[in-house]
Amino acid sequence: MIEIEELTKAFNGLVAVDDITLTVQPGEVLALLGPNGAGKTTTVRMLAAILKPTAGRARVAGYDVATQGDEVRRHVGMLTEAPGLYNRMTGREYLDFFGQLREIPTPERRARINDLAEWFKMAPSWDQEHAENHKPVLDRRLGEYSKGMAQKIALIRTLLHDPPVLLLDEPTSAMDPASARLVRDTIAQLRNDARRAIILCTHNLPEAEALADRIAIIRQGRIVEQDATPALKARLLGPPLMEIRLAKPSQNGVVALIERTIASNGARVQDTGADWVRYSTPDPAVTNPAVLQALTASGVAVMTLSEVAQSLEAVYLRAVEESL
Amino acid sequence: MNLEAPTKAAPAVRSTGFSPAWQRLRTAWYPVWVVLCREIRDTLRDWRIVVPIVILVVGFPFLAVFAANRGLAFVNQYGASLIIERLLPFLMLVVGFFPSSFSLVIALETFVGEKERRSLESLLATPLTDLQIYVGKLLAATIPPVLASYLGMITYLLLMGLTLSWWPPFSLLLVSMTLSTVQSLVMVSGAVIVSSQSTSVRAANLLASFIIIPMAFLLQVEAGLLLFADYTALWLIALCLVVVNVLLIRLGIRVFNREQLLGRDIDELNLRRALRIFWQATWPRDGLKALYTREVPAIIRGMRPELLITLIVILVGGLSVGVWGIQRFPLPTEAFSLAAIQDIETIGAMITQSGLLASFSPGAIFFNNVRSLLIAGVLALISLGILALLLLTAPIAIIVYIVGQTGGIGVNPWLFLAVTVLPHGIVELPAAILATAQAMRMGDVMLSPPEEGGGVDGILREIGHFVKLFVSVVLPLLLLAAWIEARVTPHLLLNFLGR
Numbered sequence: 001m002i003e004i005e006e007l008t009k010a011f012n013g014l015v016a017v018d019d020i021t022l023t024v025q026p027g028e029v030l031a032l033l034g035p036n037g038a039g040k041t042t043t044v045r046m047l048a049a050i051l052k053p054t055a056g057r058a059r060v061a062g063y064d065v066a067t068q069g070d071e072v073r074r075h076v077g078m079l080t081e082a083p084g085l086y087n088r089m090t091g092r093e094y095l096d097f098f099g100q101l102r103e104i105p106t107p108e109r110r111a112r113i114n115d116l117a118e119w120f121k122m123a124p125s126w127d128q129e130h131a132e133n134h135k136p137v138l139d140r141r142l143g144e145y146s147k148g149m150a151q152k153i154a155l156i157r158t159l160l161h162d163p164p165v166l167l168l169d170e171p172t173s174a175m176d177p178a179s180a181r182l183v184r185d186t187i188a189q190l191r192n193d194a195r196r197a198i199i200l201c202t203h204n205l206p207e208a209e210a211l212a213d214r215i216a217i218i219r220q221g222r223i224v225e226q227d228a229t230p231a232l233k234a235r236l237l238g239p240p241l242m243e244i245r246l247a248k249p250s251q252n253g254v255v256a257l258i259e260r261t262i263a264s265n266g267a268r269v270q271d272t273g274a275d276w277v278r279y280s281t282p283d284p285a286v287t288n289p290a291v292l293q294a295l296t297a298s299g300v301a302v303m304t305l306s307e308v309a310q311s312l313e314a315v316y317l318r319a320v321e322e323s324l
Numbered sequence: 325m326n327l328e329a330p331t332k333a334a335p336a337v338r339s340t341g342f343s344p345a346w347q348r349l350r351t352a353w354y355p356v357w358v359v360l361c362r363e364i365r366d367t368l369r370d371w372r373i374v375v376p377i378v379i380l381v382v383g384f385p386f387l388a389v390f391a392a393n394r395g396l397a398f399v400n401q402y403g404a405s406l407i408i409e410r411l412l413p414f415l416m417l418v419v420g421f422f423p424s425s426f427s428l429v430i431a432l433e434t435f436v437g438e439k440e441r442r443s444l445e446s447l448l449a450t451p452l453t454d455l456q457i458y459v460g461k462l463l464a465a466t467i468p469p470v471l472a473s474y475l476g477m478i479t480y481l482l483l484m485g486l487t488l489s490w491w492p493p494f495s496l497l498l499v500s501m502t503l504s505t506v507q508s509l510v511m512v513s514g515a516v517i518v519s520s521q522s523t524s525v526r527a528a529n530l531l532a533s534f535i536i537i538p539m540a541f542l543l544q545v546e547a548g549l550l551l552f553a554d555y556t557a558l559w560l561i562a563l564c565l566v567v568v569n570v571l572l573i574r575l576g577i578r579v580f581n582r583e584q585l586l587g588r589d590i591d592e593l594n595l596r597r598a599l600r601i602f603w604q605a606t607w608p609r610d611g612l613k614a615l616y617t618r619e620v621p622a623i624i625r626g627m628r629p630e631l632l633i634t635l636i637v638i639l640v641g642g643l644s645v646g647v648w649g650i651q652r653f654p655l656p657t658e659a660f661s662l663a664a665i666q667d668i669e670t671i672g673a674m675i676t677q678s679g680l681l682a683s684f685s686p687g688a689i690f691f692n693n694v695r696s697l698l699i700a701g702v703l704a705l706i707s708l709g710i711l712a713l714l715l716l717t718a719p720i721a722i723i724v725y726i727v728g729q730t731g732g733i734g735v736n737p738w739l740f741l742a743v744t745v746l747p748h749g750i751v752e753l754p755a756a757i758l759a760t761a762q763a764m765r766m767g768d769v770m771l772s773p774p775e776e777g778g779g780v781d782g783i784l785r786e787i788g789h790f791v792k793l794f795v796s797v798v799l800p801l802l803l804l805a806a807w808i809e810a811r812v813t814p815h816l817l818l819n820f821l822g823r
Contacts, residue, residue: 045586
């Protein structure tokens, strides 16, 4: 659905995107992470056929971004970094305008606007907070919208023509927690459509981890890491870290017992406490039952055995630091 | 709810049973229409634009009619009604110009305002072509002010008709409305180019003086022509504006593209960088030998199209105008007598009396020629190169005219030309052609997008090339030509005349 090969973009000799190669399959969400100015927006603009690549090629929904820009834009929904609305238009007029530009016939356009407004709780029935205004949200001037509402309208604009490719640049920025949750749910539902590919640019790492099938980390225009989140964690942060908590403070020999048990699996003890032991293992499915069996056989009461959560933030920071 | 569209969207521009060509035309223009409607609606919702336009359309004509009535009453006391009668059409032009000048404001707001508010990117992400967006916005910035301009003129005419029973001839009305329309278009298409070089409305407004100042000058020229009731010249101005408009729209289409519009930091004034570009283009890089063997030939190679155009225009234009002058205004033989030419002093006296030169010396001739070519360079920058060409064509036409007159007094024109013009002309003319072609080149780069050598960098580079060519080639040639003209040509003329 999205195929990028050695894509490069330079502005007056300054390389903004440098030789990146990526693929996003239908039904997949790729989160593009990176510091400010890393080249995320430039990449997305090239994929939306707004900027022309300096070198390399990219095909989006089967069309070449350099030579078939009109077709690419027809099949892409792009949520821009800033909502950038026309403040003197009402929400309905604004969406209708973009619907017309997308050549959606009038009855379908109106129905679609109403459906999406309903979904994003912008239809009249959801307009509780401004009930005294007696004016539905969509019929108010966009200049009166809050940042979160403006972002919702921009998202509706992006989804209006039901595009097979979505490029979402900071979709939940400036949103309150409830609205952000709604947008995340929306993306999750959109991901269920097996024919749709999504690229999500965000600085919100928990959001990326929750929504994305794969992560690509971009720095100074180059992709420094890309993979599924667990694989990235394993590669950058080492094997999963397990923590065993004992019912009583550690008796002599427990740590040595665990070390002996896991040694053959390539695992090793990382840290110990009075009533806990942490070990890393490349294969928890084999190591964990063996440890439990050995401890139970030795009469050591185990309270819990669980994986120590390692955040995407740690992965991201490691990737960015390593690329320096 | 299902986020997918219930049905696959069919094109809004449906088949109507028209021919495929018509269908294609409708498909191409439908998005333009949608953009146009949105922009006009947006403009009409902005009271900062609507209120002044309404005042200018309704209030200003009343003021103009009041002034005309008072003026007429005053001058009638002295029997000089002709003066104010000639001013009435000018007032109509002014009444039409003020609302149409809003096209500039709307264009700057429409193009760069949208860029500043960052709403342009979502529009650029639609399937519309650059041309469709450009045309939609161009029409939206032009139509309301032009309509307001027409309305203002109609209001003025109605009031003048009712109060003074003054109705302009139809030809005057037509030329005024045409001028109003093309002036608006020039301002809008100029504003698009200004917008492409700015990322903020403030910067664009500052740059807009490059449009306002020439238009203000033009209005003064039009005022003069209306005083002399020279409507043919007004039509010529309208024609010139159409040509300028075509050039500006052509450039506008080229610079109005997604790549350029999303550029950043282009309206930062970096004097040091500007000076560096200018200096690099001006100063010889590798000494005098390289200057004459590599750098100057490279500049001349770079302006080959301009050289060709200059040669064709001055030869064809100069000859045509000169020959037309000979036929239209033949001098009586007594007015063109060579008998008065007796010695060097009389030649000098005749030339200084004609007012062409302060004194007949190499220095005065050199100064005069240098001044003319530098003025051509400056004029080229504000006229896209056109005025530089006209400035060189004029002396060629005068030479053709004078030489042509000699046939009427029994002198061989070719011999006369060979004696009086050829000795210095063979040096002076190439210098003038080189300077004019480079001046034209400076105008041309203003019509080229940055990636093709245009933009601010391109203009600075070509000004640098102009200076380099002028100092290294044109000035030495002009110096030599001036010496020949003052010291050699008079002797040849006296010999030719047998003195």
